[in-house]
Amino acid sequence: MDVFEMEFAKVYPMLVAKAERKGRTVDEVYKVTCWLTGYTKENLIELMNSDSTYGEFLDGAPMMNPDRLNVKGRICGVRIEEIEDPRMRDLRILDKLVDDLAKGKAIEKIIGT
Numbered sequence: 001m002d003v004f005e006m007e008f009a010k011v012y013p014m015l016v017a018k019a020e021r022k023g024r025t026v027d028e029v030y031k032v033t034c035w036l037t038g039y040t041k042e043n044l045i046e047l048m049n050s051d052s053t054y055g056e057f058l059d060g061a062p063m064m065n066p067d068r069l070n071v072k073g074r075i076c077g078v079r080i081e082e083i084e085d086p087r088m089r090d091l092r093i094l095d096k097l098v099d100d101l102a103k104g105k106a107i108e109k110i111i112g113t
Helices: 008-021 026-037 041-048 054-059 066-070 086-102 107-111
Strands: none
Touching: 008 026, 008 041, 008 054, 008 086, 026 041, 026 086, 026 107, 054 086, 086 107
16 A cells, blocks of 8 residues: 555554654654644644545645755665655655654754754
């Protein structure tokens, strides 16, 4: 199954679990997700309680942060800046933000706050 067709409520908890296994919090995952997408924490909770897909989550983002294009590096062996499909790039950027959290990077360094 295409990741964009998967239920948001099934995919997002996996990102949270990845961060929590390394001692990070769900609120930190919300923070990087909100920074990236423009959603509020409340919006994300609503999405978790809906049948929205991961694609709908990305496509319906209130305002993708233009600074997301400054996120560099590899995720799953692929350089983010080389991903041509904008949806897939945004998906991988969120993966990278959560990965950086899990690696212990300070949230201020991740999203520049």
